[in-house]
Amino acid sequence: MPTADLDVADPWVVAWSLALDELELDVQTAEALLRDAHLTSVEVVARTVAWQPRRDLGPLPAPLQVRARAILDRQLETSRRTAEAITRSRRQIAATRALQGRPPEAAAVYVDAEA
Numbered sequence: 678m679p680t681a682d683l684d685v686a687d688p689w690v691v692a693w694s695l696a697l698d699e700l701e702l703d704v705q706t707a708e709a710l711l712r713d714a715h716l717t718s719v720e721v722v723a724r725t726v727a728w729q730p731r732r733d734l735g736p737l738p739a740p741l742q743v744r745a746r747a748i749l750d751r752q753l754e755t756s757r758r759t760a761e762a763i764t765r766s767r768r769q770i771a772a773t774r775a776l777q778g779r780p781p782e783a784a785a786v787y788v789d790a791e792a
Contacts, residue, residue, distance in 0.1 A: 683738075683740050683741070684740075687738075689734075689735065689738060690738050690740070690741070692733075692734055693734055693737060693738055693741050694741065696731055696734055697741060697744055697745060697748060700748050700752075701748055704748060704751045704752055704755060707752075707755045707759070708751075708755055711755065711758050711759060711762060714762065
């Protein structure tokens with residue numbers, strides 16, 4: 678929605694606009710994590726999952742509904758892609774374990790009988 682339609686003098690609208698800015702940045706971060714998952718550090722992922730929603734905003738102003746819906750749609754798509762990535766990772770781990778030939782706990786143990 679064009680900013681010309683927003684009442685930027687209204688603190689409620691400004692607070693919601695800032696909150697939507699934060700949500701949009703969070704979605705961009707999540708999308709980047711999916712795109713570059715093999716390059717992402719554990720610390721970055723931990724910070725990403727620590728998000729908490731604001732509780733002091735009240736209802737969403739009507740002029741921001743289109744923008745909020747677009748962000749929600751991106752969040753839902755990112756969630757779907759994340760679930761698919763988790764499933765692929767679990768399958769890859771299972772395939773790797775199957776190729777090992779024996780379970781890790783069955784590793785050979787050598788004893789020095791000469792000592």
